[in-house]
Structures are given as structure tokens and as C-alpha cells.
Amino acid sequence: MVTIVVRVDDALHARLARRASGANLSFSAFVRAVLEQAMDDRGRYVFSSHDEILATAIQILSIVATAVGQQSPRALEQGMAEARRILAQRGLLGGEGAQ
Structure with missing residues (x-):
């Protein structure tokens, strides 16, 4: 297994750590899962691949x-x-809603 080092600012690290905790995963397992998602086998753009589902959920x-x-x-x-x-x-609220 390859080890990578990535530097992020404290605020981003805190947000990622909250998301990892919310998913009941270690920080490393969470980051690995996020990286795996970015390599979508169907070639979809990872940041918009679920827009239709999200739009439907918001409407409902x-x-x-x-x-x-x-x-x-x-x-x-x-x-x-x-x-x-x-x-x-x-860690899913940004700005004033974040704690």
C-alpha cells in the first residue's frame, strides 16, 4: 500500500474529522473512501454525479x-x-449553521 501526505488547513481537517466521526469511520478510512469515490468507474464527475437524486430528494x-x-x-x-x-x-452545515 502506498502512503501519501496531504496538507490541509485546520478548518478543513476539523470538518473532515466530523464527517468521519459521523460515518463511524477512522479519519484514514474516511479519506480513503472519499478518494475511491473520486475514481468513479463510470467516468462521472464526482462532484455532480448525484445531482438528480439530490434534486428529487429536495423536492420531496x-x-x-x-x-x-x-x-x-x-x-x-x-x-x-x-x-x-x-x-x-x-459537519454537513456550512457557515453560521456549523458548530
Whole structure:
């Protein structure tokens, strides 16, 4: 196995470490998995290969959130707060939502 050395700034390292922890992986295992994803066998561009799935998920979740919000604004508020907490815990929120 080849060993590589990559320098990243502290903020990026912290974000990667949170994502690794959220995936229940060691830092090295997480980075190896990310690198393997970048070498997609079908030749898709790794940063946009899941755009259609993401777009569909966003549409579905928007419809559900609208329906829940109409029936119970409090339930929607609680669900959104819990979603933000989980996303922040896994390092999936950027900017002001990150903890």
C-alpha cells in the first residue's frame, strides 16, 4: 500500500474529522473512501454525479415540509431544529449553521 501526505488547513481537517466521526469511520478510512469515490468507474464527475437524486430528494422534502407546516407549524419547527442539529453534528452545515 502506498502512503501519501496531504496538507490541509485546520478548518478543513476539523470538518473532515466530523464527517468521519459521523460515518463511524477512522479519519484514514474516511479519506480513503472519499478518494475511491473520486475514481468513479463510470467516468462521472464526482462532484455532480448525484445531482438528480439530490434534486428529487429536495423536492420531496419540500412537499413534506409544506404539508407538515400546514398541519402543525410547531411540528415543522421541531423537525427542522432536529435536522439542523443532526446536520451540524455530522459537519454537513456550512457557515453560521456549523458548530
